[in-house]
Amino acid sequence: MARLSSHVIALFIVVALVCAFVPVFSVEEAEAKSLWNTCLVKITPKCALNIIYVVFGNGTLIESCCYYLVQEGKVCHDNLIKYIADRPSLIGRKAQYLKKRDDVWNHCVSISKTA
Structure with missing residues (x-):
């Protein structure tokens, strides 16, 4: 049971990190595209x-x-x-x-x- 709990916590941390960084990358891509276009x-x-x-x-x-x-x-x-x-x-x-x-x-x- 302790193993399952540690896997769930690890999965939660990974998902939180991905959610935290994905918007940053998409903003950066949008900024690069805007700089290119203008x-x-x-x-x-x-x-x-x-x-x-x-x-x-x-x-x-x-x-x-x-x-x-x-x-x-x-x-x-x-x-x-x-x-x-x-x-x-x-x-x-x-x-x-x-x-x-x-x-x-x-x-x-x-x-x-x-x-």
Whole structure:
């Protein structure tokens, strides 16, 4: 009888954990889909990858991509980079990535004003 009770408790814990985490995953998927539908369609894949590599790596910004970034808009840029920076493997350096995100945005805005 004690075995049955411990199995029921274990099953209850598993079900509770699944119920707790499934909504989080579905919200995250919805957020990713929304970002894709509203933001990433405004920028070329080449420029999106370039900007991501500049923010999260040691890439050099292709200045012609600044036009697309500014067209995409600050809200999209901020949300996309924050969404990526929130990944568990990157969150330890999130502040650094958000600063680089802002630096890229400011640089691109300054270029677009002079063009």
